Amino acid sequence: MDSLNPDHPPLIVTPVASRVWKFWGTSLWGILLFVAMFVGQIGAIVLLVVHRGLPLNLASMQLVGAEPEALALSVTMGLPATLGVAWLAIRIRKASFVDYLALHWPSWKQILLGAVGLIAVVLAWEVVSRSLGREATPGFMTDLLKSGRDRGAAVLLLLSFSVAAPMSEEVLARGFLYRGWSESFLRVPGAILLSSLVWTAVHIQYDLYFLAEVFSIGVWFGYMRYRANSLWLTIVLHALNNMTAVVLTMWLGS
Template structure:
């Protein structure tokens, strides 16, 4: 037998063979921070490029001035997507894992999509009812002003692409893709990963007040549950895109 032959010793597993192909809690957290920084750099970089093309000085005043323009803001959001994808790809590549499998880029069934959409609609309607009972706006005022200004200045399509395609993809790849994958494999398990990734996603929206942040968090919990239930990131990307697209269209063209 080869296993007893000194010239053919049995195969032994090295520690590298057992190395996990998923970043766990700390690795996911650190890489998540780097991914967020990459997204931010991509967004700010677009603003800086526009300022430079106009011959403006590269300072905070120029960034704020250009960044308030609807078209510039839309381009900023769009440019955050490739930066996010590149950083996530690098993190997964280091683990020698499959990008598609790591992020669960599988198309959901129509029943899963329907179930997720119905749950999202009920959740949004519940918040809409609470907003009306409290005399609050259903959409943050600054977003309403931005979208209507973009419509009047011919940037409606660009804003629609930014908020209905680029933003959902960037945020879902980070939150329900990379963060959920790593944290669900850690001591947090699935429930903790859903909660913590939803909190991180909420922090990304700190431009809102506490009321809207609470709404964002609950929607994040639903997205996290659907990501786990369907094992599909495409499902949450689609749900996120539908939610944003509905808000953008209602605000820009129907005054909702």
């Protein structure tokens, strides 16, 4: 037998180390991603405050941060910070950035299915909002977007909310967090729910009603992320949702 023949030693299969962060690793790096996004956004406001020669305090940051142009820059600067930390975490695991985050382009059928499902979810919440006599868009967002339109910052807000925000939030939620958690004890269903909760927490400025709507949209995005194995799909869906909301609020809202 080969196993007893010194000229033919038995093959030893060395297990390949996992290149995916599991539950706790994903959770800790996820916190760092969230902090990076926050620091990038706040850092943009701080730079504007310093550039204008204002005192570096909370009042000055609130004053500058309320301006549509400053908010657009803040949202945009959260993207490179988020991508940088995600790249570092994936690099440490010696994995492919593209494969880890499932940056594969979906088919048109998958995009169509995702869009139809998103429309159904949004319309369902619209019906509920009307039946309860609620606004379909948070009041402070309506004021911000209309102010941006009037101040000539419409394009900046549209780009920040329709490009930068979807990319940074999807890399965090449906990209990094979903990937690691789906390969832990949570499996796919748990990863979809937990990543949706985290994404909902990013929108903590909303009230409970709108947070429930955000969570339901997040669950649909998570399902499509699983079904299509494509983060680009959820980025596109997220962008379409935000772009539609921005355009309707700015130019069609009463």
